[in-house]
Amino acid sequence: MPNYDVHVLSGVITYPLAVLVAFLLKVYAGVPFEMSSTAMVVGYGLYVLGADLPDMDHPNALIHRGTKPIVAVLLGSAVYMWAKGEIHLSQPWMSQTAAWGIGAVGAVVGWYGFTAVMPHHRGVVHSLLFAAIYGFLAFLLGPYGLHMSTGEGLFLGFVAFSGYTLHLILDRSVKLI
Numbered sequence: 001m002p003n004y005d006v007h008v009l010s011g012v013i014t015y016p017l018a019v020l021v022a023f024l025l026k027v028y029a030g031v032p033f034e035m036s037s038t039a040m041v042v043g044y045g046l047y048v049l050g051a052d053l054p055d056m057d058h059p060n061a062l063i064h065r066g067t068k069p070i071v072a073v074l075l076g077s078a079v080y081m082w083a084k085g086e087i088h089l090s091q092p093w094m095s096q097t098a099a100w101g102i103g104a105v106g107a108v109v110g111w112y113g114f115t116a117v118m119p120h121h122r123g124v125v126h127s128l129l130f131a132a133i134y135g136f137l138a139f140l141l142g143p144y145g146l147h148m149s150t151g152e153g154l155f156l157g158f159v160a161f162s163g164y165t166l167h168l169i170l171d172r173s174v175k176l177i
Contacts, residue, residue, distance in 0.1 A: 002170045004052060004062050010170055011051025011163050015044050018162045022155060033158065034151030042146065043159040046138050050163025053134060054171070057118045057125040064118070071114045076107025122173055129177050131168065135161030 002010070019040065025031040055061035080103030087102070089095045119125055138160030142153025168174045 004055070007052040007055070007167055007170060008048060010166060011048035014166060015047050015159075015163075018043075018047055018159050021162070022158055025158075031154070031158075032151045033155040034149050035155055036148075036152055039142070039148060039152035039155050042142075043156050046141075046156055046160040047163035047166075050131075050134055050160050051166050053164055054126045054130065054167045055121075057123060058121045059115055059118070064115075068111060068114045072107040072110040075110030075113075076103045076105075079103045079106030122171070124177060126168060126171065126173050127175050127177050128165065128168070131161050131164035134164045 019035070022031075022033050022035060026033045026035070052061075052063050056063050056067055058064055080099050083099035083102040084096065087095045087098050089098060124130065135157040139153045139157030142148040142156045143150055148156070165174070
């Protein structure tokens with residue numbers, strides 16, 4: 001099966017084909033893509049990320065190892081934000097330190113929990129269902145996260161789905177679920 005370099009470089013190289021398909025769908029099928037320079041640059045990142053993202057379910061994959069600390073830090077920070085409003089010790093520095101201690105425990109739970117909840121390699125994460133979920137999240141990122149138009153969001157969703165699907169094709173493992 002292809003490795004990290006093959007997946008990522010395949011995404012880097014084939015993005016122009018995804019842009020071409022999007023243009024063809026816009027012109028000949030009337031799909032309301034808005035392909036601004038900003039949408040195409042963000043789309044490039046989402047496409048290339050998608051080209052390796054299905055390997056998130058493999059504990060030795062770079063994408064898994066890179067995502068795991070981000071999840072741990074986000075969970076630990078969220079636990080800290082909750083704890084700082086709940087802990088009231090005699091000194092503010094004591095309250096902050098205790099809240100961060102509880103946050104750190106949350107981060108450790110996130111660290112081990114991330115791998116524990118991940119399905120087996122080439123399971124459901126290696127499916128068109130997850131490609132569609134990734135595409136939908138990318139679509140939402142456009143209008144709701146980056147304040148882009150709906151048409152730009154549609155383009156982001158399309159290229160994210162396409163990049164993810166590229167990975168499945170390279171693995172010769174295209175399945176619905």
